[in-house]
Amino acid sequence: MSTIFDFxxxxxxxxxxxxxxxxxxxxxxxxLVFSVILGFGLAASRYYNIPVLKQFSVxxxxxxxxxxxxxxxFVFYYGFAQFSTxxxxxxxYWAAVMVxxxxxxxxxxxxxxxxIMSVDKGQFEAGISIGLTPWQTICRVVIPQAARVAIPGxxxxxxxLFKSTSLAFTVGVLDMTSAAKNEVNLSYRYLEGYTALLIVxxxxxxAIELLQHYLxxxxxxxxxxxxxx
Amino acid sequence: xxxxxxxxxxxxxxxxFGDLQVLKHVDxxxxxxEVISIIGPSGTGKSTILRCINYLEKPxxxxxxxxxxxxxxxxxxxxxxxxxxxxKTSMVFQNYNLFKNMTALQNVMEPMVQVQKMxxxxxxxxxxxxxxxxxxxxKRDAYPAHMSGGQQQRVSIARAMAVNPKVMLFDEPTSxxxxxxxxxxxxxxxxxxxxxxxxxxxxxxxxxxxQNVSDRILFMDGGYILQEGTPDEIFNSDNERxxxxxxxxxx
Numbered sequence: 458m459s460t461i462f463d464f465x466x467x468x469x470x471x472x473x474x475x476x477x478x479x480x481x482x483x484x485x486x487x488x489l490v491f492s493v494i495l496g497f498g499l500a501a502s503r504y505y506n507i508p509v510l511k512q513f514s515v516x517x518x519x520x521x522x523x524x525x526x527x528x529x530x531f532v533f534y535y536g537f538a539q540f541s542t543x544x545x546x547x548x549x550y551w552a553a554v555m556v557x558x559x560x561x562x563x564x565x566x567x568x569x570x571x572x573i574m575s576v577d578k579g580q581f582e583a584g585i586s587i588g589l590t591p592w593q594t595i596c597r598v599v600i601p602q603a604a605r606v607a608i609p610g611x612x613x614x615x616x617x618l619f620k621s622t623s624l625a626f627t628v629g630v631l632d633m634t635s636a637a638k639n640e641v642n643l644s645y646r647y648l649e650g651y652t653a654l655l656i657v658x659x660x661x662x663x664a665i666e667l668l669q670h671y672l673x674x675x676x677x678x679x680x681x682x683x684x685x686x
Numbered sequence: 687x688x689x690x691x692x693x694x695x696x697x698x699x700x701x702x703f704g705d706l707q708v709l710k711h712v713d714x715x716x717x718x719x720e721v722i723s724i725i726g727p728s729g730t731g732k733s734t735i736l737r738c739i740n741y742l743e744k745p746x747x748x749x750x751x752x753x754x755x756x757x758x759x760x761x762x763x764x765x766x767x768x769x770x771x772x773x774k775t776s777m778v779f780q781n782y783n784l785f786k787n788m789t790a791l792q793n794v795m796e797p798m799v800q801v802q803k804m805x806x807x808x809x810x811x812x813x814x815x816x817x818x819x820x821x822x823x824x825k826r827d828a829y830p831a832h833m834s835g836g837q838q839q840r841v842s843i844a845r846a847m848a849v850n851p852k853v854m855l856f857d858e859p860t861s862x863x864x865x866x867x868x869x870x871x872x873x874x875x876x877x878x879x880x881x882x883x884x885x886x887x888x889x890x891x892x893x894x895x896x897q898n899v900s901d902r903i904l905f906m907d908g909g910y911i912l913q914e915g916t917p918d919e920i921f922n923s924d925n926e927r928x929x930x931x932x933x934x935x936x937x
Contacts, residue, residue, distance in 0.1 A: 583783035588773040588801035601787040679829035
């Protein structure tokens with residue numbers, strides 16, 4: 458261990474981290490889809506005041522936003538496993554998907570609810586006044602306008618979701634973090650190993666940020682005064 | 687067009703918001719092609735009548751019939767019937783309420799394509815005719831945010847006509863506009879009224895306009911129709927309340 462920072466080793470780390478990269482990415486993308494679907498349900502039950510579901514949504518959101526993800530994961534994967542054979546036989550990867558989806562649905566739900574609330578009620582009234590059904594109005598008028606508002610918050614939540622996949626290694630999922638950890642535990646080159654890991658997270662989320670800026674610009678065109686020109 | 691045919695009939699309409707009774711009892715028959723203005727002080731239920739007619743507000747009590755579709759508040763109205771009733775009317779809102787995610791053309795095409803299931807090409811052709819009628823053919827690809835309030839309101843009139851309604855409802859169509867934009871919108875409504883092909887209910891504070899376009903004027907106060915009659919009858923009314931109001935706003 459002659460040098461402080463072994464650059465050659467640092468570069469090699471990227472090859473090792475890639476082993477876990479696809480797991481991290483697929484974990485986060487699958488959980489994103491489920492958390493958005495669940496989030497829609499949570500947002501709708503609150504926005505439309507659906508009895509029982511509304512109260513459930515309030516408690517659900519409060520609980521998952523106020524407790525650490527890793528503790529949620531442990532309660533499910535280790536705690537529930539004590540009595541549930543389903544959980545015991547469940548692959549760690551899918552357990553992580555489940556807890557990520559449920560946990561981040563709380564955030565997605567609030568993003569979506571806020572975005573729907575930002576759409577003027579008159580838009581909905583105009584829709585049904587021309588003979589659209591309420592459902593048609595929601596799909597064709599409310600959601601397209603809400604989507605633009607929801608994007609910054611949803612990207613923010615996705616960034617947190619993507620980073621939270623690093624905690625899946627605690628239940629034995631081979632993700633980027635665990636790939637890096639396993640390697641540096643043998644080489645003791647912590648600085649190179651974990652710096653490389655941080656850079657991979659950063660690059661992925663920076664790319665998503667760029668996509669966000671592009672989408673925001675494109676979607677705001679109809680709504681800003683000089684955007685039509 | 688049959689001048690004697692009642693196209694819209696309201697019987698015993700009442701509406702409360704919580705403890706506040708906004709409409710106390712309203713009966714009204716509207717004939718085909720008739721242009722009716724509803725005037726009166728703010729907060730007396732003028733807009734609420736319009737909003738009850740197309741069930742944007744569910745009446746507390748009463749029966750509404752439009753062109754053979756009858757919805758009675760007490761029979762648990764099914765969604766289908768309320769939807770049918772809504773398709774018989776269209777509304778021009780105070781705040782225009784054009785769909786902000788759609789261009790002028792798409793706004794006008796929306797009821798034809800999505801509700802009437804008209805082929806797109808045909809809907810586009812009709813929508814362009816309507817936009818031309820309101821003098822905004824060149825704005826076809828503009829989004830609401832790129833138009834003035836007056837232009838937006840004219841597009842919304844075109845959209846309301848695209849519904850092909852039996853009755854058009856105008857809810858204070860010029861109240862949100864800059865004074866200098868009021869004229870262009872009133873001109874479009876006036877043109878439509880003069881053709882007497884469309885049955886129209888107009889809630890307005892523009893007295894001169896109401897006097898000019900209406901076949902009949904309703905004066906609302908305190909949740910009732912205080913008096914109804916021809917423009918002459920209303921503007922020369924003996925009723926102190928009406929005299930005071932029309933005197934104040936036309937001065």
